[in-house]
């Protein structure tokens with residue numbers, strides 16, 4: 001997505017060879033118009049197949065783009081919780097997600113009330129790195145007996161193995177921007193060029 | 196807001212005399228069209244004064260309605276973090292927020308890059324109960340030297356003292372629904388009637 005790549009080039013900060021900071025429009029401050037454009041892009045891509053009935057994401061940075069995507073499809077958004085919320089009941093799907101950074105395993109949950117075998121789910125998230133969170137969401141879709149339309153990712157770090165893991169497992173992954181390399185020394189972000 | 200009150204009556208679950216569960220459209224599953232309507236309502240209410248330059252909320256449940264509100268105003272959304280995120284820097288405004296439920300004090304943060312003295316900020320959140328989180332956000336606006344347009348709240352529990360605290364402090368608080376009472380026995384939600 002051209003507009004997104006321009007925004008990344010203008011405002012993205014390379015923190016290291018493996019971490020890109022995009023707090024100014026995606027992870028802390030959010031650009032609403034860009035977020036709407038991303039939702040429309042995901043809709044264009046995923047509306048051609050079987051009818052999507054739910055958009056599934058995970059708190060917090062997935063919510064904004066998950067919402068604008070759900071808006072285009074005219075379906076509800078569900079966001080997985082990383083920690084127990086005040087009113088979360090015990091009837092939940094649970095998935096374990098390993099964090100390489102924190103070196104710990106955490107649970108993510110989705111209430112059974114909001115995903116059923118009748119659903120055709122589109123997973124949306126902001127970053128795809130090692131794919132653990134994405135696989136956790138896939139597991140929840142599978143536990144619900146729902147079918148998976150695919151995964152829409154805003155920024156895929158193609159130098160990490162999440163994309164490969166997911167595609168090798170047969171899932172359809174569509175990223176608005178794929179980063180091949182973060183050159184920390186030259187402060188240069190290299191994208192995979194659009195076909 | 197009539198549409199919201201109807202939704203609360205249809206789908207809200209009274210968990211106790213003080214807690215209402217609205218997971219099906221506000222806190223876990225999100226109704227995108229309703230969320231857009233809420234954003235338009237907040238815009239109608241707060242667009243009459245000095246020009247709002249930023250919408251400020253707090254992760255996670257404030258993000259969706261914060262986004263649709265920011266969309267109407269054509270300004271960025273900023274969401275305060277409750278815990279350190281991967282790329283959060285040390286140049287942050289910090290505020291302590293006490294949780295009566297957890298009986299602990301936590302810190303919420305907003306990067307100094309995203310709030311300045313030139314901003315006129317509209318705070319948006321899903322629930323107003325004891326007002327601690329709202330006061331935390333107000334403190335951050337004040338630390339930035341920004342002015343406060345007011346606070347837009349989806350559901351105010353008027354039987355708790357958050358609304359009174361904020362209004363007594365001189366802040367303009369506008370709630371889309373004010374709940375006077377949660378009758379756990381009769382399973383009845385009592386709203387303050389619209390003027």
Ligand SMILES: Nc1nc2c(ncn2[C@@H]2O[C@H](COP(=O)(O)OP(=O)(O)O)[C@@H](OP(=O)(O)OP(=O)(O)O)[C@H]2O)c(=O)[nH]1
Pocket residue numbers: 018019020021022023027058059060061062098099100101102126127128129130132157280281282
């Ligand atoms: N800005 C930025 N973030 C990255 C990058 N790579 C991964 N992340 C995000 O950092 C967080 C790291 O998550 P961990 O669970 O600790 O996973 P990991 O160490 O195994 O990668 C995740 O945020 P999250 O769970 O989505 O948090 P939230 O923002 O939704 O609260 C992930 O999306 C990157 O290059 N830049």
Ligand SMILES: Nc1nc2c(ncn2[C@@H]2O[C@H](COP(=O)(O)OP(=O)(O)O)[C@@H](OP(=O)(O)OP(=O)(O)O)[C@H]2O)c(=O)[nH]1
Pocket residue numbers: 085086087213214215216217218222253254255256257293294295296297321322323324325327352
């Ligand atoms: N559903 C529901 N939630 C309520 C009600 N009253 C308060 N809350 C929410 O519960 C959470 C309680 O926060 P605490 O910080 O523990 O505060 P408290 O015990 O002093 O009220 C907050 O969610 P949060 O921080 O906004 O969490 P998140 O949903 O954004 O992750 C608050 O908005 C209620 O009657 N119903």
